[in-house]
Amino acid sequence: MTDIIIYDALRTPRGKRMGSLAPISPIRLAAAPLAALATRYDFTAAPVEDVIMGCAVPVGEQGADIAKAAVVAAGYPQEVPASQVNRFCGSGLDAVCSAAGQIGSGQLELAIGSGIEHMSRVEMGSDRGAWASDPRETLITHYAPQGIGADLIATLNGMSRIDVDTYAAQSQARAAIAISEGRFDKSIIPVSDNAGLIALTKDEHPRPNTTVDTLAKLKPAFAAPGQSGFDQRAILRYPSVEYINHVHTGGNSSGIVDGAAAVLLGSPDVGARIGAEKRARLRSWAHIGSEPTIMLTGPAAATRLALKRAGMTIADVDLFEINEAFSSVVLFAMQELAIDPERVNVNGGAIALGHPLGATGAMLIGTVLDELERQNKTIGLVTLCVAGGMASAAVIERI
Numbered sequence: 257m258t259d260i261i262i263y264d265a266l267r268t269p270r271g272k273r274m275g276s277l278a279p280i281s282p283i284r285l286a287a288a289p290l291a292a293l294a295t296r297y298d299f300t301a302a303p304v305e306d307v308i309m310g311c312a313v314p315v316g317e318q319g320a321d322i323a324k325a326a327v328v329a330a331g332y333p334q335e336v337p338a339s340q341v342n343r344f345c346g347s348g349l350d351a352v353c354s355a356a357g358q359i360g361s362g363q364l365e366l367a368i369g370s371g372i373e374h375m376s377r378v379e380m381g382s383d384r385g386a387w388a389s390d391p392r393e394t395l396i397t398h399y400a401p402q403g404i405g406a407d408l409i410a411t412l413n414g415m416s417r418i419d420v421d422t423y424a425a426q427s428q429a430r431a432a433i434a435i436s437e438g439r440f441d442k443s444i445i446p447v448s449d450n451a452g453l454i455a456l457t458k459d460e461h462p463r464p465n466t467t468v469d470t471l472a473k474l475k476p477a478f479a480a481p482g483q484s485g486f487d488q489r490a491i492l493r494y495p496s497v498e499y500i501n502h503v504h505t506g507g508n509s510s511g512i513v514d515g516a517a518a519v520l521l522g523s524p525d526v527g528a529r530i531g532a533e534k535r536a537r538l539r540s541w542a543h544i545g546s547e548p549t550i551m552l553t554g555p556a557a558a559t560r561l562a563l564k565r566a567g568m569t570i571a572d573v574d575l576f577e578i579n580e581a582f583s584s585v586v587l588f589a590m591q592e593l594a595i596d597p598e599r600v601n602v603n604g605g606a607i608a609l610g611h612p613l614g615a616t617g618a619m620l621i622g623t624v625l626d627e628l629e630r631q632n633k634t635i636g637l638v639t640l641c642v643a644g645g646m647a648s649a650a651v652i653e654r655i
Contacts, residue, residue: 257360259524262652263532265622266292267517268447269456270610271376276456277514278376280449282317286326286372289518292445293368294330297520302529305364307338308355310347310371312613312643314340315383322372342614345581346543346640346648347371349617352519353541353650365526370518371615380512380613387644398493398549400486402643403478403509405551406582407502408490413588417503420583421471424508424607427580431604432464439603439630443622461511461610476502477509493549508583513610517618534655536625536636540565541650543642552585554647555639556592562637562649570595573651574633577620579640580605589639602627616640617648628654 266289271277277285286309309323323338343350348371355369387393388401400408410420434440435458449455479502487500520532527534542561546554555578563569576599578586590600603623606616617640624636639649 258362260356260360260538261522261524261527261534262519262536262538262621262625263522263527263534264293264296264520265443265625266445267443267619267622268515269444270459270461270513270515270612271456272460272610273512274376275460277447280447280455282372282374282377283322283325283329285374285447285514286322286516287329288447289370289445289516290326290330290332290368293518293520294332297530297532299530302366302526304332304336304366304368306355306358307336307368307370308351309338309340310343310351310614310617311340312342312344312347312373313378313380313382314342316378318372318374318378326372343543343646343648344643345579345613346617346642346646347614348517348619349638349640349648349650350543352521352618352621355521356538359521359523366522368518368520369618370516371618372516373612373614374514375512375612376514398489400490400549401478401481402551402581403504404482404486404490404500405549406504406584407478407500408494408497408550409552409588410503410584411497411501412494413591415503415584415587418468419587420503420508421468423583423587424471425466425468427601427604427607428463428466430602431462431608434603435459435462439626442626459609461513462608466507471505471507474505474507477505478502490549504582504584508607510581510606511610513612515612515615515619517615517622519618519621536655537653539651539653543646543648546645546647548645551643551645552581552641553588554645555585555589555641555649558647558649559593559637559639562651566651568635568651573635573637574599575602575624575627575636576600577624577638579611579616579620580607581611581641583607585641621652625652625654
């Protein structure tokens, strides 16, 4: 396989639910980073040959292959094809890796892996998949919502409410520093409304004044669903657990936000033709399956597999981005992999910034690359837990 080069990675700001990005359609939001790439580079010298876009809830305004609609809205030539992929929370990273695979195998020279989730206008669960809604399927498979899995991870691993709140407060503090120092500015592109006026230029979800004390005032978010029967269903799968300690709240779980991202990938030679500098190599990636009731423990296994494919170990990685779906997910992954917390999510994560499901994986590629450049370091790893009992990971090497 040829080297897979990351030439650029752009994203919109994350807009809080029903916030500044709510009036903008999903198609136009998805088109924003695509259009920004076309402005930066000469795609007439080497055309984009495919656009792959992650979307976790591809229905309604996000349905019917939103990727192609976004490509048209971004002003790309009609000859540019596009497809939408869904691996739940891993969709954005899956899209990047799918584009990378075509480049590495020599089928494409230039492609974009991207992601979109407009959670203000297309709510989680709008697709009403049978696994989550058909009682027969949920009973047979011991299905439980993600929040139950997050609390089960905390229970099994002795994580207290203070533990998860402390991690969440740290995420907010780190994000506040990153924003104040402009660490995200290189990748963020402003989003305009239908009148052409700037709607949002920076992430809208962070709460920089968050402390462990303020988080302690929030009520557990998943106690009620647990009492409705999901706790007992999960305990049937994990009979060593007497009861589930519900420690996760809206404050130590990922934020519901709107956002889109795009990563420009190509062969080693194509950058010179479009006026793009090589920023990184995509060294390897991995997708794995894990136990579906607890659902969220996969990042450690995905990380190990991606590193094995890259011929690396944990010690080779300078910076990790472990998606903050819930505090316990990151705490468990750090524990399993024996990672120094000072190398993980150094600019905060989805608890502070928000988690636009289908876009997050593509966003994190840009986040870790920008930080590798800022710190003059080399190897970064991105990993996300994925609904249904999966996880994804990718390793990049800064050039």
